Amino acid sequence: MRGHAVRRLGFAVVQAMFVLVATFAVTALLPGDAASVVLGEQATDEQVATVRHQLGLDQPLLDRFGNWLSGLVTGDLGRSLVTGAPVADEIVRRFAVTAALAGVTLLVLVPLALVVGVVCGLREGSRIDRVLTAVTLFLHSIPEFVLGLLLVAGFAVHTGLLPATAAGTDPAARPEVLVLPVIVLVARQLCDVARQLRIGIAEQTRGPVAEHLRLLGLPERTVVLRHLLPAAAAPAVQQLARAVEGLLTGTVIVESLFAITGLGTGFVEAVQNRDIPQVQGYVLVFAGVVVLGNLAADLVAHRLTPRRELVTW
Amino acid sequence: MTRHPLTRRRLLALAALTPLAACGTAPADTGRLRVAFAAGGSKETLDPSQVSLFVDQARAKALFDTLVAYNADTSLRPRLAESWESDAAGTRWRIRLRQAAFHDGRPVTADDVLYSFRRIADPALASSSRQYFAKVDFARSKAVSPNEIELTLTAPDFEFPSGWGAPGAEIVPAGTTDFTAPVGSGPFRFVSFTPGGAAVFRKNESHWDGAPSIDELEFVPVNEETARVNALLSGQVDYAHDLAAGTAARLAGDGRVSLLEAKGTTMQGMMLRLTQPPFSDQRLVRAVLSGVDREALNRVALAGRGEIGNDLFGKGLRGYAADIPQRRRDVDLARSLVREAGAEGLAFAVETSDVDPGFATAATLISQQLKEIGLAATPNTRASSTYFSEVKTKGVAALTRTATLPVPTFLNQRFRTRGSNNVNGFGSPEFDALLDRATATADERARLALFGDAQRIVHETGGLLAWGFSTWTIAVSKRVSGVVTAPPNTFDWARFDRARLS
Numbered sequence: 153m154r155g156h157a158v159r160r161l162g163f164a165v166v167q168a169m170f171v172l173v174a175t176f177a178v179t180a181l182l183p184g185d186a187a188s189v190v191l192g193e194q195a196t197d198e199q200v201a202t203v204r205h206q207l208g209l210d211q212p213l214l215d216r217f218g219n220w221l222s223g224l225v226t227g228d229l230g231r232s233l234v235t236g237a238p239v240a241d242e243i244v245r246r247f248a249v250t251a252a253l254a255g256v257t258l259l260v261l262v263p264l265a266l267v268v269g270v271v272c273g274l275r276e277g278s279r280i281d282r283v284l285t286a287v288t289l290f291l292h293s294i295p296e297f298v299l300g301l302l303l304v305a306g307f308a309v310h311t312g313l314l315p316a317t318a319a320g321t322d323p324a325a326r327p328e329v330l331v332l333p334v335i336v337l338v339a340r341q342l343c344d345v346a347r348q349l350r351i352g353i354a355e356q357t358r359g360p361v362a363e364h365l366r367l368l369g370l371p372e373r374t375v376v377l378r379h380l381l382p383a384a385a386a387p388a389v390q391q392l393a394r395a396v397e398g399l400l401t402g403t404v405i406v407e408s409l410f411a412i413t414g415l416g417t418g419f420v421e422a423v424q425n426r427d428i429p430q431v432q433g434y435v436l437v438f439a440g441v442v443v444l445g446n447l448a449a450d451l452v453a454h455r456l457t458p459r460r461e462l463v464t465w
Numbered sequence: 466m467t468r469h470p471l472t473r474r475r476l477l478a479l480a481a482l483t484p485l486a487a488c489g490t491a492p493a494d495t496g497r498l499r500v501a502f503a504a505g506g507s508k509e510t511l512d513p514s515q516v517s518l519f520v521d522q523a524r525a526k527a528l529f530d531t532l533v534a535y536n537a538d539t540s541l542r543p544r545l546a547e548s549w550e551s552d553a554a555g556t557r558w559r560i561r562l563r564q565a566a567f568h569d570g571r572p573v574t575a576d577d578v579l580y581s582f583r584r585i586a587d588p589a590l591a592s593s594s595r596q597y598f599a600k601v602d603f604a605r606s607k608a609v610s611p612n613e614i615e616l617t618l619t620a621p622d623f624e625f626p627s628g629w630g631a632p633g634a635e636i637v638p639a640g641t642t643d644f645t646a647p648v649g650s651g652p653f654r655f656v657s658f659t660p661g662g663a664a665v666f667r668k669n670e671s672h673w674d675g676a677p678s679i680d681e682l683e684f685v686p687v688n689e690e691t692a693r694v695n696a697l698l699s700g701q702v703d704y705a706h707d708l709a710a711g712t713a714a715r716l717a718g719d720g721r722v723s724l725l726e727a728k729g730t731t732m733q734g735m736m737l738r739l740t741q742p743p744f745s746d747q748r749l750v751r752a753v754l755s756g757v758d759r760e761a762l763n764r765v766a767l768a769g770r771g772e773i774g775n776d777l778f779g780k781g782l783r784g785y786a787a788d789i790p791q792r793r794r795d796v797d798l799a800r801s802l803v804r805e806a807g808a809e810g811l812a813f814a815v816e817t818s819d820v821d822p823g824f825a826t827a828a829t830l831i832s833q834q835l836k837e838i839g840l841a842a843t844p845n846t847r848a849s850s851t852y853f854s855e856v857k858t859k860g861v862a863a864l865t866r867t868a869t870l871p872v873p874t875f876l877n878q879r880f881r882t883r884g885s886n887n888v889n890g891f892g893s894p895e896f897d898a899l900l901d902r903a904t905a906t907a908d909e910r911a912r913l914a915l916f917g918d919a920q921r922i923v924h925e926t927g928g929l930l931a932w933g934f935s936t937w938t939i940a941v942s943k944r945v946s947g948v949v950t951a952p953p954n955t956f957d958w959a960r961f962d963r964a965r966l967s
Contacts, residue, residue: 184851190508191517191593191854196885199591200854206589234508235660242507245659301691308699316699317692320499320663320685411687411696413662421506421661424850430507 157451164443168436175435176217179428185209186233186426207233220432229436230429239433242418247437250407250414252323254399256330257337261395264338265345269388270376272346273353285347292343300336300409307332319411333410337403341395348391352384386453393449400441496680498945498964500704501693504686506661512644513635514585514592519706522632523959524658524684527666529635529649532560532578533626534956538783539871541630542956544674545573545650555621555905562612565673567638568654575608580639582616596878596885597628621905623912627871632954652677652962661686668962677962678947690822694940697722703942703966706959709822710768713938722940729772729780729934730952732867733762733823735815735831736856737928740890743813744861748806749840750928753862754792756799756838757831759932766827767935774931776924778879784872784913786920799838814845816863818852823935824864831932857888866935869952873916876900880923889928896922 187203188195204210223230229239268288272281291299308316315321318329356362357380365375404416415434422430502520509518513525532546547563565573584590586598605617618625628634638648646655652674653666664684668677685702687693694712697705698721708716716722737744737753744750759773772780776792779785803809817828828844835842842862847855856863865888867875878885881900882892896919903915923929937953947965951957 182851183848184854188854189850191591195517195593195854196596197857198588198885199593199595202588202591206591232507235510237507237660242661304695304699309695312699315701316695317687317701319501319687319692319696319701320683321701408689409692411685411689411692413686417688418506418661421508425506425508426851427507 156454157447160447160450164447167443168439171435171439172432175432176220176428179423179426179431180213182423182426184426186428189424189426190234209233216428220429224436229433232430233427234425234430239429242430243415243433243437246413246415246418249323249412250400250403250416253330253333253337253403253406253412253414254396256327257334257341257399258396260334261338261341261345262392265342265349265388265392266381268342268346269349269384270353270381272350273384274357274376276350276354281350285350288343288346291339294339296336296340296405297409299339300332300406303332303335304409317409317411323412329410333406333412336406336409337399341398345388345391345395348388349384352387353380356380356384382456386456389452389456390449393445396445397442400438400445496966497683498679498681498704498961498966499683499685499702500706500959500961501685501687501696501702502706503688503690503693504661504684506686509660510644511647511655511658511664513637513649514590514594514633516633517593519953519959520684520686522954523706524664524666525632525635526651526959527653527682527961528647528651528655529637530565530573530651531634531636532562532629534630535869535871535954537951537955537957538781539627539779539869539955540783541626544630544956545578545636546626546629549626551623551625551907553907555623555625555907556618558616558618558625559609560614560616562614563673564612565650566671567650568648568669569638571638572611573636573650574611574639575614576611576639578614578636579603579606579608580641581636582634584637585633592633594628594631594633597631597634597874600625623907623909624871624873624904627874630956631870631874653682656681672962674962678965679961682961697940697942700942703945704948705940708938708940710770710936710938711822713770713936713940714768716940720943722942723945725939725941725948725950726770727937727939727950727952727958728770730869730937731935732774732778732780732931733767733771733821733827733933733935734774734776734865734867734929734931735827736863736865736889737930738861738863738888738890739928741861743806743808743811744928746806746808747926748802749808749811750926752799752802752806752808752838752840753835754930755795755802756840757834757930757932758794759792761834762827762830763933765830766823767933770938771933771935774933776927776929776931777920778867778875778929778931779869779872780934782869782872784916786917786924788917789921789924792924794834796838803839809839810841811839812841812843813861815842816847816852816856816860817844818847818849818864820849820852821864821866824866827932828864863888869954872920873900873903876916876919876923879929880919880927891923891927893922893926 186207187200187209191199220230232239268284272284275281304316307314314331315329321329323330362380365379403414404420407414407416419434422434504520505518513529516522516525530545533541534544536542545562545565547561549560551558582598583603585592585594586601600618600620600622602617602619607615609615652669652672654669656665656667658664666682668680670676687696693705696702713724737750754776763771763773815828815832817824819825832842832844879887880891882897899915899919903912906912941948944967945964947963949957
C-alpha cells in the first residue's frame with residue numbers, strides 16, 4: 153500500500169512539472185503582456201516599455217522560467233507582476249474561499265449521493281429509480297449559468313429569500329450567500345456520483361455475495377451498509393475525486409455568477425492580466441489538487457476493496 | 466477598460482428586508498452606501514496616479530481631491546485650487562489653494578501639489594496622466610507661499626489647467642510613496658481595502674466642501690454585469706455601475722431602480738490605419754466614412770440609446786466643432802470612390818473584441834454595410850484584455866472607443882504627429898502648427914475656434930470613423946438620492962459625497 157502511494161506521488165510530481173512547462177509556454181504565446189494590460193487602453197508605448205523593463209519582461213523567456221523554477225525549489229512562488237505582492241498570499245486567500253464553497257458542497261453532495269445511489273441501486277428500474285435518475289440527469293444537463301440565473305431570479309430577485317450574490321460579503325459571516333452557489337454545484341456533480349453508486353449497488357445486490365449473506369439471515373440493512381456499500385463505493389469514490397477537482401478547479405462560472413472571489417475568478421483574472429507568476433501559482437495549486445485528490449481516491453478505493461490488494465501485491 | 470471614465474438602512478431594512486430578515490440575511494450597516502463596479506482584481510491600487518479602471522478613479526475621487534474638476538462638458542470648476550492665472554505668454558502659471566486639510570490634519574500646501582505633480586511626471590512611475598505634465602519645468606517651478614504655487618512650462622499652454630482635473634492628477638501628501646492605507650484630502654477616509662476585494666471608506670467630517678451625508682462608502686467588486694444587476698435588484702448593493710444598453714432597456718420599467726443615463730459619453734468608432742494600404746489611399750478612407758449607416762449602427766449596436774457621430778470626438782463637450790455638417794451615408798459616392806481606387810472586392814479585417822458590449826454587433830454591421838459598397842470587410846475578434854495594446858500595431862481597421870476627456874487633449878494625443886496615442890498614424894505639419902497656435906492663444910473663444918479648424922482637418926482626413934456615442938448607464942436603488950447623471954471622468958460621475966440614503 154505504501155509503495156503504491158509513493159509510486160503514485162512520484163508520478164504526480166512529474167505530471168505537475170509537465171503541466172507547468174506547458175502553462176508557461178502557452179501563457180508566453182498569449183498576445184500582450186502584463187505591462188500592456190495593466191496600463192490600460194490609453195497607455196503610450198513609452199509607458200509600456202518602462203513598465204516592461206521594471207517587471208523584467210524584457211528578459212529572455214528561458215531566464216524568467218529559470219528564475220521562477222529556482223524560486224519554486226525554495227518554496228517561493230514569486231511575486232505578482234501586477235501587484236508586486238507574493239503570489240502565495242493571494243492564492244491562499246482565494247483558496248480559503250473556494251475551499252469553503254467546495255467543502256460545503258461536499259457536505260451536501262456526499263450524503264445526498266449516497267441516499268440517491270443506494271435507493272436507486274436497490275430498486276433498479278422501479279418508479280423511484282426512474283424519477284431520481286431523470287431528475288439528476290436533468291440537473292446535470294442544464295448549464296451551470298442557466299441554473300444559476302434561474303435560481304437567482306426565483307430565490308433572490310423576485311422573492312428576496314436568499315442573497316443574489318456574495319458581492320461584498322464574507323461567506324464566513326453570512327453563510328447564506330453560499331446557498332445558491334452550493335445548489336448549483338451539487339446539482340452539477342450529484343448525477344455522476346450517484347449513478348456510479350447506483351450501478352455498483354445494483355450489481356452487488358444481484359451478486360452471489362449478497363445472496364449468500366441474505367441466506368445467512370443477516371438483516372437487509374447490515375447487508376447493504378456493511379457489505380454491499382463498501383464494495384460498490386470504490387468507483388463512486390473515484391468519481392467523487394473527479395467531483396472535487398471539478399469543484400476546486402471548475403468553479404469559474406459559479407464564482408463569477410455569484411461574485412465570489414475564489415480560485416476560479418482569480419485564475420481568470422491572472423490570465424487576463426498576463427500575470428504569469430500568478431498563473432503558474434494557480435496551475436500549481438490546481439495540479440496539486442487533481443493529483444492529490446486522485447491519489448486519495450485511489451488509496452480509499454484500494455482500502456474499500458481489500459481483495460484487490462492480493463492481486464496487486 | 467479606460468481610465469477616464471462611476472445600501473443601507475432603515476427603509477431597506479423595512480422594505481426589501483422583510484423577507485431577507487426572515488432567513489437571517491443581515492441588512493447592510495446603517496449609513497453605508499454600497500456601490501458595485503467591475504473591478505480589476507489583483508491589479509487594483511489606491512495610488513491615484515495609477516488609475517487604469519473606472520473603479521480606481523471612483524475610489525481616488527472619494528479619498529483625494531484634485532485642483533480642478535470637469536463639469537459635464539469638460540469646462541473646469543475650482544476644487545483645491547481657489548483661483549489661477551497665467552502670464553501673458555501662457556508659460557508661467559500661478560495657483561492659489563483654498564484652506565483644506567488631509568485626513569491626518571495636516572494642511573494641503575503648495576509643497577504637496579508640487580510633490581504630486583512631480584511624481585506623476587516621473588517617467589519611472591509610468592503614470593497614465595504623465596502627458597498632462599510633460600511640459601512642466603520642475604526645476605523652475607516653486608512654492609511661492611504655503612498656499613501659492615508657481616509652475617513654469619517649457620512651452621506656452623493655455624489649456625494646461627485641464628490637466629489638473631484629469632484622472633490621476635489627485636493631490637497626495639508630499640513624500641507619500643506607500644498607498645496601502647492612503648491619506649488624502651477627499652470627502653472619505655480610508656478604512657480598508659484589498660485589491661480585487663471590497664474597499665471601505667468612512668466620511669471625512671472635516672472636508673472643506675462639507676461632510677458627506679452617508680457614514681460609510683463601500684466599493685464592492687462585481688465583474689459580471691448580470692451579477693451586478695442581480696445584486697442591485699435584491700438589495701445587496703445600491704448602485705450598479707456600467708450597464709449594457711440592452712440591460713438598461715430591460716430595467717427601464719422596473720420600480721425598484723432608477724437609471725442614470727449619461728447620453729453621448731463614449732465615442733464609438735473605427736480607426737483606419739493611414740500609414741499602410743489600403744487606407745493610405747484617402748479615397749478608400751472617404752469611401753468607408755461615406756459607406757456606413759450611422760443610424761443603423763446606433764439602432765442595433767447601441768440598442769437605440771446612443772447618438773450618431775460625425776467622425777469627430779467629443780459631441781457636446783467644450784470646444785467640439787458642432788458647426789461641421791453631419792456626414793451621412795452616401796452609397797453611390799462610396800461605391801464610386803471604391804471603383805476609382807480600383808479596390809472593388811478588397812478584403813480586410815475589422816478588428817474587434819468583447820471589451821465593449823457594442824463592439825461585436827458594430828463590427829458585423831459595419832462589415833455588412835461595407836460589402837454594399839464593394840469592400841469585403843470581415844470582423845476579426847481579439848482577446849479583450851490586450852485588445853487596445855494589440856491594435857496599436859496590428860490590423861488596418863479597428864473598433865475603438867474613447868470616454869470623456871477634453872477635446873484639445875484628444876486632438877493632441879490622437880492626431881498630432883507621433884502623438885502619444887496616434888494609432889491611425891495621422892501626420893500633418895499644418896495640423897500640428899494649428900494645435901500649437903491654438904494652445905498658445907490666450908483668448909478662449911479664439912483658441913477653441915482654432916481647435917475647431919483642427920477638427921475640420923481631422924474630419925476630412927484623420928481616418929477616424931466616429932459613428933456614434935454610447936450612453937453610460939448606471940442603476941441605483943430607489944433608496945438613493947443625491948447621485949446625479951454625469952459622463953465618466955467628470956466631477957459628478959461616481960461622486961458619493963452628496964449621496965443620501967432613505
